Amino acid sequence: MDNMTSLRNLYLDFNRLTSSIPWSLWRLTDLLLVDLSSNSLNGPLSLDIGNMNVLTAMDLSRNQITGRIPVTIGGLKSIVNLSLAGNRLDGSIPTSIGELVSLEVLDISYNNLYGEIPKSLEKLSLLKHLNLSFNKLQGEIPSRGQFVHFPATSFMSNNGLCGEARMQVTPCKEKKAVGMRILKYVSMAVGLMVLGVCLVFFSIRRHKRNAILSHDTNSMPLATWRRISHQELIRATEGFSVNNLLGEGSFGFVYKGTLLEGTIVAIKVLNLQVEGAFKSFHIECEVLRNIRHRNLVKIITACCNMDFKALVLEYMPNGNLDMWLYSKNHCLNMLQRLDIMIDVATAVEYLHLGYATPIVHCDLKPTNVLLDEDMVGHVADFGIAKLLGDGISLTQTMTLATIGYMAPEYGSEGLVSTMGDVYSYGILLMETFTTKKPTDDMFTGEMSLKCLVQESLALSVLEVVDSYLLSNENDYAAMEECLLSTMGLALRCCADSPEQRIGIENVLATLNKIKLKFLKDISGR
Numbered sequence: 001m002d003n004m005t006s007l008r009n010l011y012l013d014f015n016r017l018t019s020s021i022p023w024s025l026w027r028l029t030d031l032l033l034v035d036l037s038s039n040s041l042n043g044p045l046s047l048d049i050g051n052m053n054v055l056t057a058m059d060l061s062r063n064q065i066t067g068r069i070p071v072t073i074g075g076l077k078s079i080v081n082l083s084l085a086g087n088r089l090d091g092s093i094p095t096s097i098g099e100l101v102s103l104e105v106l107d108i109s110y111n112n113l114y115g116e117i118p119k120s121l122e123k124l125s126l127l128k129h130l131n132l133s134f135n136k137l138q139g140e141i142p143s144r145g146q147f148v149h150f151p152a153t154s155f156m157s158n159n160g161l162c163g164e165a166r167m168q169v170t171p172c173k174e175k176k177a178v179g180m181r182i183l184k185y186v187s188m189a190v191g192l193m194v195l196g197v198c199l200v201f202f203s204i205r206r207h208k209r210n211a212i213l214s215h216d217t218n219s220m221p222l223a224t225w226r227r228i229s230h231q232e233l234i235r236a237t238e239g240f241s242v243n244n245l246l247g248e249g250s251f252g253f254v255y256k257g258t259l260l261e262g263t264i265v266a267i268k269v270l271n272l273q274v275e276g277a278f279k280s281f282h283i284e285c286e287v288l289r290n291i292r293h294r295n296l297v298k299i300i301t302a303c304c305n306m307d308f309k310a311l312v313l314e315y316m317p318n319g320n321l322d323m324w325l326y327s328k329n330h331c332l333n334m335l336q337r338l339d340i341m342i343d344v345a346t347a348v349e350y351l352h353l354g355y356a357t358p359i360v361h362c363d364l365k366p367t368n369v370l371l372d373e374d375m376v377g378h379v380a381d382f383g384i385a386k387l388l389g390d391g392i393s394l395t396q397t398m399t400l401a402t403i404g405y406m407a408p409e410y411g412s413e414g415l416v417s418t419m420g421d422v423y424s425y426g427i428l429l430m431e432t433f434t435t436k437k438p439t440d441d442m443f444t445g446e447m448s449l450k451c452l453v454q455e456s457l458a459l460s461v462l463e464v465v466d467s468y469l470l471s472n473e474n475d476y477a478a479m480e481e482c483l484l485s486t487m488g489l490a491l492r493c494c495a496d497s498p499e500q501r502i503g504i505e506n507v508l509a510t511l512n513k514i515k516l517k518f519l520k521d522i523s524g525r
Contacts, residue, residue, distance in 0.1 A: 004028060005028065005030065006030070007028055007030070007031060008030065008031060008032045008033070009031075009032060009033045010025075010028075010031060010033065010034050010035065010036075011033075011035045012035065012036050012039070013035045013036060013037040013038050013039070013059070014037070014038045014039075014292065014354075015038075015039055016039065016040060016354070017036070017039035017040065017041055018039075018040045018041065018042070019041070019042065019043070020041065020042055020043025020044075021036065021041055021043065021045070021046070021060075021065075023046055023048070026046045026048035026049055026051060026052065027048065027051070028052075029051050029052055029053070029054070030054060031052055031054070031055055032054060032055060032056050032057070033055070033056060033057045033058075034055065034057070034058045034059070034060075035057075035058075035059045036059070036060050036063065037059045037060065037061045037062050037063070037083070038061070038062045038063075038290075038291075038292070038355065038356070039062075039063050039356070040063060040064055040356050041060070041063040041064065041065060042063070042064040042065060042066060043065065043066060043067075044065070044066055044067030044068070045060075045065060045067065045069065045070050045073075046070070047070050047072045048072070049070055049072055049073055049075070049076070050070065050072030050073060050074065050075025050076065051072075051075060052075070052076060053075055053076065053077050053078060054078050055076055055078060055079055056078050056079060056080045056081070056102075057079070057080060057081040057082075058076070058079065058081070058082055058083070059081070059083045060083065060084050060087070061083040061084065061085040061086045061087070061107065061290075062085070062086040062087075062290050062355070062356055063086070063087050063356060064087060064088055064356055065084070065087040065088065065089060066087070066088045066089065066090075067089065067090070067091075068089065068090065068091035068092075068094075069084065069089055069091065069093065069094055069097075069108070069113075070094070071094045071096050072096070073094060073096060073097060073100075074094070074096025074097065074098075074099040074100065076100055077099075077100070077101070077102065078102055079100050079102060079103055080102050080103065080104050080105070081103075081104065081105040082100070082103060082105065082106050082107070083105070083106075083107040083108075084107070084108045084111070085107045085108060085109045085110050085111070085131065085290075086109070086110040086111075086290055086356070086357075087110075087111055088111065088112060089108070089111040089112065089113060090111070090112040090113060090114070091113065091114070091115075092113065092114060092115030092116070092118075093108070093113055093115065093117060093118055093121075093132075093137075094118070095118040095120045096120075097118065097120065097121060097124075098118060098119075098120025098121050098122075098123050098124060099120070100124065101123075101124070101125075101126070102126060103124050103126060103127055104126050104127060104128045104129070105127075105128065105129045106124075106127060106129070106130050106131070107129070107130075107131040108131070108132060108135070109131040109132060109133045109134050109135065110133070110134045110135075110286075110290075111134075111135055112135065112136060113132075113135040113136065113137060114135070114136040114137060114138065115137065115138070115139075116137070116138060116139035116140070117132065117137060117139065117140075117141060117142055117161075119142055121142060121145070121147070122142050122144045122145035122146070122147060123145060124145065124146060125145065125146065127145075127146045128146070130146070130147075130150050130154045131153075131154055132154060132155055132158065133153060133154060133155060133156045133157050133158065134156070134157040134158075134286075135157075135158050136158065136159075136160065137155075137158040137160060137161055138158070138159075138160025138161060139160065139161065139162070140161075140162055140163055140172045141155055141161055141162070141163035141164070141167055141169065143163065143164060151304070152166065152167045152168040152169075153304055155167055155169065156168070156282075168306075228259075228301045228302075228303050228312060229303065230303055230305065230308050230310075232259070232260065233257065233267055233269075233303055233310055233312070235260075236257030236258055236259055236260075236265070236267065237255040237256070237257040237267060240253075240255055240269065241255075244256045244257065246266060246319075247320075247367070249268075249367075249381065249383070250274070250276075250280075250383070251270055251271060251274050251276065251277040251280045251281075251383055252268060252269050252270040252271040252274070252277065253268075253269050253271070254266055254267065254268045254269075255267045255269065256315065257312075259312075263300075264315045265300060265312050265313060265314070265315050266312075266313045266314070266315045266316065267310055267311070267312055267313070268310060268311040268312075268313060269308075269309075269310045270309045270310065270311075272307065272308075272309065277309075278309070280383035280384065281304075281309045281311070281383075283382065283383060283384070283385055284299075284311060284381075284382045284383050284385070285299075285302055285311070286387070287359060287382040287385050287387070288311075288382060290355070291350070291351070291355060291359070293346075293347060293350045293354070294376070294378075295343045295344070295346045295347035295350070295376070295377060295378055295379060296347050296350070296351075296378060296379055296380075297313055297314055297316070297370055297378045297379065297380040297381075298313065298314040299311060299312070299313055299314075300312045300313060300314065313380070314378075316370035316371055316372050316378060316380075317372065317373050318370075318371035318372060318373065318375060319370070319371060320366060320367050320368070320369055320370050320371065320380075321340060321366040321367070321369040321370075321371065321377070321432070322365075322366035322367045322369075324371065325366060325431070325432065325435050325466075326435065331468050332468075333469070334469055334479060334482065334518070335515075335518070335519075336375060337432050337433060338482075338486075338511070338514070338515045338518070339375070339376075339377075339515075340369065340371070340375070340377040340432070341377075341428070341429055341432055341511060342508065342511050342512060342515065343376055343377030343378070344364070344369055344377050344379060344425065344428065345425065345504060345507050345508040345511055346508060347377070347378070347379040348361065348364070348379065348421055348422075348425060348504050349504045349505055349507075349508050351379075351421075352418045352421070352504050352505075353504070353505060357387050357388060358387070358388040358418055359382075359385055359386070359387055359388075360385060360386045360387075360388065360416050360417065360418055360420060360421055361379065361382065361385050361421050361424075362384045362385055362386060362406075362410075362416060362420065362421070363381060363383075363384055363385075363402055363405070363424070364379070364405060364421060364424035364425055364428055365402050365405045365424070365428060366428065366431065366432075367381075368380050368381045369428075386416050388417075388418075403439060404427065404437065404438030404439040404449075405424045405427050405428065405438060406420065406423075406424065407419070407420040407423035407424065407498070408423075408496055409498060410423075417498060418504065419498035419499075419501050420498070421504070422493050422501045422502065422503070422504055422507065423493060423494055423495075423498075423501060425493055425504070425507065426450075426489075426490045426491065426492070426493025426494035426501075427449065427450070427490075427494060429486065429487075429489065429490040429493065430449055430450070430453050430487065430490045430494075431449065433465050433466060433469070433483060433486060433487070434449070434452075434453070434464050434465055434466060435466040435468075436449055436452070436464070437449075438450075450491065450494050452464055453487050453490065453491060454491060456487070457484065457487060457488065457491075461480060461483045461484050461487055462476070462479075462480055462483070465483055475521065475522050477521075478518060478521035478522045479518075481517075481518075481521065482514060482517070482518040482521075485510075485514045485517070486511070486514055489502070489507065489510050489511065489514070493507060
């Protein structure tokens with residue numbers, strides 16, 4: 001990279017880059033923007049980072065960068081947007097960050113940073129968005145400068161922090177040493193004077209604090225999402241009218257809404273009375289803020305205060321897969337079903353393999369597959385998703401997924417792994433072509449959707465598929481061959497043992513081959 005001296009903007013985000021960041025990058029001192037986010041870059045940051053004094057934006061988030069934040073980072077005099085979120089950085093936050101006078105956005109969340117929040121950050125007069133959440137910080141949260149505007153979500157999951165009540169942390173312990181010195185060395189007259197001054201001071205402070213607390217607490221942005229208030233969401237949904245209700249989930253309701261600028265959105269309102277709703281909200285925020293893929297539902301912003309939490313999501317005009325499978329007014333042909341299931345497999349492959357930390361969705365089912373205006377599938381609802389740590393292939397949970405779709409080891413032992421998603425995908429694949437739910441009344445005793453499909457492969461697969469397919473496909477031979485391959489793949493996904501299941505990358509490759517073969521067969525006959 002040494003010869004790229006005229007380079008101004010570098011975008012290498014969402015790839016599979018590994019190893020450390022090349023030292024030569026830090027020598028490109030004329031760079032204005034660097035985006036290396038969502039890769040698997042590792043190793044420490046170079047001390048030479050401070051030489052990039054014209055850089056305005058740098059995003060190194062969602063990698064595996066280790067070590068400390070270099071003190072030389074204070075040399076980024078022109079930086080406006082800086083994100084180091086989602087790495088393995090440790091050590092303390094350097095006080096030199098307080099020298100970044102142009103900084104407007106700072107996100108160093110989801111690391112292993114410890115120590116106190118430097119008071120020098122109070123000097124950043126242009127800072128609009130700050131996210132220090134999910135670290136190991138301790139001590140008092142600064143209360144001056146731009147800190148008077150930052151919400152509690154900027155500091156959450158730092159158990160050692162203390163501060164004002166609005167920050168939802170424990171109060172700081174009073175310092176008694178100063179009071180003891182005053183009692184010991186100051187005369188009664190001076191003591192009375194100090195008391196008078198203190199009364200005035202605390203009166204002013206209380207007035208300011210009340211003003212801050214009353215300042216739009218409905219609007220609590222997460223990361224750098226645009227601000228949105230509870231009142232705006234009420235307007236957008238016409239008071240959460242039943243006419244705008246799109247659906248109901250385990251933790252709340254989803255409404256159709258229109259924002260002030262005219263954007264149509266889906267608004268997921270959490271029912272905080274339901275056990276697990278609060279945790280579900282934060283899990284979904286954590287997952288969706290860090291991932292971007294065309295087959296995953298896009299989050300626009302979030303509204304978060306003490307008694308109201310909502311996610312504002314991209315609106316999908318064609319509803320969900322469940323609606324298309326079971327409504328008399330909607331029908332899907334063979335190719336559409338294949339395409340949607342390829343979309344879902346593509347999304348799951350990204351979750352499992354395309355992100356630095358594998359993400360297990362844990363609840364794949366037709367209602368969580370949304371369809372846009374072009375009938376492209378988008379996986380939604382990450383409320384019970386799990387992020388697997390480095391080198392960890394499975395974890396345990398007490399939160400159960402939907403009966404009929406969850407893998408055997410999930411329900412019996414609470415074991416969660418990427419292979420659990422593969423099992424759910426296999427059930428979803430069967431249901432998409434048979435339009436038979438795994439919880440249908442016909443499945444009792446030893447009989448299940450999986451058994452039904454398995455038996456049909458030995459007899460006639462056409463007997464168990466959706467009758468609409470039989471009435472709307474002319475080439476039965478091509479369709480039967482396609483269905484045999486597809487149902488065979490579904491059964492490989494649903495093996496009882498996780499070790500015997502096919503990986504999602506192989507599922508996707510196989511399904512693409514099945515589609516190509518089907519297209520060739522129907523066009524060549």
